[in-house]
Amino acid sequence: MSSFWVFPGQGAQQAGMLHQLPDSSVVQGCLREAAEVLGEDVLALDSMSALQSTRSVQLCLLIAGVACARMLQQHGGRPDYVAGLSIGAYPAAVMAGALAFEDALGLVALRGELMQNAYPEGYGMTAIIGLDQASIEAAITRIHSQATPVFLANINAENQCVIAGSLPAMEQVGLLARIAGAATVKRLAVSVPSHCALLEKPAQALADAFASVRLEVPKVRYLSGSTARPILNVEKLRDDLAFNMCRVIDWRSTVQTAYERGVRLQIELPPGIVLTGLARKVFEQGTAVAFQGARLDSLVALSREEGTRHP
Structure with a gap:
């Protein structure tokens, strides 16, 4: 039995979400790294007006997810499985050790721009x-x-x-x-029609950009939100990340797969609590909890308890 860290998709964003991250050296380090890589003030991305941009939303979700996951990791938390809904797949891949945070930032910025430019309105x-x-x-x-x-x-x-x-x-x-x-x-x-054939061309453009990015075999078991199956090699991971914008997301089956593989603790990384509610419908036993609103020491204790009970 294992723990499962999950990362939400677009729609979970909240104004001020980066400003509301915990005051931690790990979090501050993520914000600095993101600002350096992107060459901009990332704290300007989470205003109400900025979040009208798909690019800003997706970058905020990536940064918040990685920052809080690293913070939890620093305090002894450790996932056995990771997964993300849509854009959430990118912080999941970073925390699986398969994609460098620096590369994820560039890819997600491009992903947001491609999606936004393809369907700016309507x-x-x-x-x-x-x-x-x-x-x-x-x-x-x-x-x-x-x-x-x-x-x-x-x-x-x-x-x-x-x-x-x-x-x-x-x-x-x-x-x-x-x-x-x-x-x-x-x-x-x-503001875009994600996870359908309308985004096939932007997905192919993102796949072209992925060709120059180094990926590693996931060191933590990574579940695809599209196929609900583990991804074990680099090429399948590259395909999953590049094309998930134009594929149906089967989150119900992804959570079911985790449960069937022995997961009894799901932690939802910021922002939001939607994935926690969905997991509770699948978890007949065990615990689903959101980082947002929870005490860090409680999350760490749950992680350690699960790890001790089921090594």
């Missing part, structure tokens, strides 16, 4: 809660066309999925979902 993502996947896919089939593109993007839980596409198409699918009994239909704070 597109996004919408969560549908309280309706099964088959019913959502049936609604998508009725609406999707070249003029009204809409796709299944994320499978988060048994009754929670996310769709991506043009705003009119998502509105029509949302209406059908409500008629079919959905409890909630909610636009997400994501």
Whole structure:
């Protein structure tokens, strides 16, 4: 039985999130490194206005995730598995020892720019809660066309999925979902249609940039948020990171895989608590907890307890 560190995706961002990170030498070191690599004041990335930019959002999620994970690591925490939802795959790969933080910063900056430039307006993502996947896919089939593109993007839980596409198409699918009994239909704070075929060209451009980046075999077991399977070699990791923007995310199966492999402690790195709530629906036994709002000593104690109980 093992521990699992997970990193959230776009939509989890919060204004001021970098300013609210713990006052720690490790955190400050991450912020300095990011500023040096990017050549800019990274603390300017988390303002309400800055977070209208996909690039800023994704960089904030990367920096916050790595900074807090390194802080937890410094105090004796150690993951047996890591995974990230969408952009969260990048801090997960860094903490798996497979991708240098410096390289991740450059790739994520480019990733955000590519996605933003491909669809600067008129597109996004919408969560549908309280309706099964088959019913959502049936609604998508009725609406999707070249003029009204809409796709299944994320499978988060048994009754929670996310769709991506043009705003009119998502509105029509949302209406059908409500008629079919959905409890909630909610636009997400994501301005691009992630995890669908609309992002195949930006993904290929990112893959081209990946060709010059050195990756290592993960030293911590890395689960793909797309396939929900462990990735054991460099080329598959390169493919997973470059193309996850245009592939459906199956987070439900990713968490299920971790549980089936003996994970009984999941720690969600900042920002947010959404992945913690999703994990509790899968973990019949064990603990799912978010770094945000928790005491550091409690997280470390949980990690050590799990490691001692299940070496």
